Amino acid sequence: MPFATRSVMVNAPVESIWSMLRSDAENPGKYLPHPGVDIKVHESFADGLVREVKSADMHRFERVAFDKNARQVTFTLERHPLYSGSIVHKVVTPEDPGAWPILTFTMDLEPRAADADEQPGARGFLDAATADAMLAAVSRMKDVVEAQSPRYTTTPMSRNQQLVRQMFLAGESMHVENFVQFYSADARYQFSNFPVVIGPDGIIGASQDFIKTVKYCVHHVQNLWEIDDSTLVCEMTVDYVRKNDLKKVTLPCCDTIRIKDGKVQDLRIFMDIMPIFAA
Amino acid sequence: MAEGRPGERADQIRRLIRLFEQMNVDEAVKMFTEDCRYRFANFPAAKGRAGVRQSATSSHLKAIKGCTFDIQELWEFDGGDVVVCQMDINYIRTDDSVLTLPCTDVFRMEGPLVKDMRVYMDPSPLFK
Numbered sequence: 001m002p003f004a005t006r007s008v009m010v011n012a013p014v015e016s017i018w019s020m021l022r023s024d025a026e027n028p029g030k031y032l033p034h035p036g037v038d039i040k041v042h043e044s045f046a047d048g049l050v051r052e053v054k055s056a057d058m059h060r061f062e063r064v065a066f067d068k069n070a071r072q073v074t075f076t077l078e079r080h081p082l083y084s085g086s087i088v089h090k091v092v093t094p095e096d097p098g099a100w101p102i103l104t105f106t107m108d109l110e111p112r113a114a115d116a117d118e119q120p121g122a123r124g125f126l127d128a129a130t131a132d133a134m135l136a137a138v139s140r141m142k143d144v145v146e147a148q149s150p151r152y153t154t155t156p157m158s159r160n161q162q163l164v165r166q167m168f169l170a171g172e173s174m175h176v177e178n179f180v181q182f183y184s185a186d187a188r189y190q191f192s193n194f195p196v197v198i199g200p201d202g203i204i205g206a207s208q209d210f211i212k213t214v215k216y217c218v219h220h221v222q223n224l225w226e227i228d229d230s231t232l233v234c235e236m237t238v239d240y241v242r243k244n245d246l247k248k249v250t251l252p253c254c255d256t257i258r259i260k261d262g263k264v265q266d267l268r269i270f271m272d273i274m275p276i277f278a279a
Numbered sequence: 280m281a282e283g284r285p286g287e288r289a290d291q292i293r294r295l296i297r298l299f300e301q302m303n304v305d306e307a308v309k310m311f312t313e314d315c316r317y318r319f320a321n322f323p324a325a326k327g328r329a330g331v332r333q334s335a336t337s338s339h340l341k342a343i344k345g346c347t348f349d350i351q352e353l354w355e356f357d358g359g360d361v362v363v364c365q366m367d368i369n370y371i372r373t374d375d376s377v378l379t380l381p382c383t384d385v386f387r388m389e390g391p392l393v394k395d396m397r398v399y400m401d402p403s404p405l406f407k
Contacts, residue, residue, distance in 0.1 A: 192401040193380055225361070227354045233363050235385055235397070251321055254383045254399035256352065256365050268365065270383040270399035272320045 002083070002129030005106035005216050007169040010142045014101045016149035017091040018071045020141065025064050025073050032144055050078065058124025082116040083125060085109035096221045098157065099165065105138040131175035160259050161224060164232055167264065168219040176207045184263035191269045213276055215243045232257040240276045249275045288388045289355040292362045295393065296348050308332050312394045319398045342405055345371040362386040370405060378404055
């Protein structure tokens, strides 16, 4: 089940990001290099197109749909022997003041046969559907957008604000190895009533049930308050999507965060997470 | 920007939390605005003083005979419009066993009164 999702903040207006998402799909290679990949547009419509993507280890046709209202480009696999599903490029306007637009790339494929992942034609999909590959792809798009469009904000986001928001985005992909890089070796991590754990290894150990249960989550920050140079409080709701039935649960959450030397020193999560484990 | 001296709202919250400790709901609800909003964990938000009274006296309070609040952090900011209180709540059950649960409350103030209180915690051990 190749699945990966990664999000980054982009310091550019939503319209510029959307425009680049669309342009890149319509004119492959013009804005972003796609080394080793040959992309041909076969048909184009008012709100979409059909293209063929070929590389040494992947060959696919995809139907591309532009949804301007949702600011979303969906690349749906067409007649592929191994997989069905889609890749989504999406930009979301942040809900809280002071935040930047969030750009998300998601690959969500279902195998069409039990042994699909073992077939030679699967390699390119499996390599693309990793947290690191997805982050590299979404970061390339971010760099191109930020280089081309005027900087969005005149007041830069504080380093602590950036750190906390990036940490949330890293956590959304359920890629805990990346998430824990935001924590110091002796960080204190407290998730509601669960026992306090210390440092990256402690967080990884404590997160296993959660990773088994949740496919991905999305943080909707309502307020991210900076109390002082090292302390922040974040009020939000979090959408959790379960692996087994894709049920989405939206829960209120408040984090208190201490930062020291560019790393999270103490994170306390206050919420009732139990609904995601309930039947 | 709220009027009053710095720390005044935080003092109000300390007082409110003492009233909750004493389970003095009659006095506690007077510290809320008439049209206040009160949300406890994942439960739907209650509205008005009557809503606060009902939320604060029903559900989990039946299973306990007392509680104490150990305030760890009390932050007043946005000119006193927002107060955040991080604490450990010690619930004393009817069999005298103590259950300690971490909690953070976020208060929006209107002058000296609370117009919005959000309780962030996992109360599920109280219902077991």
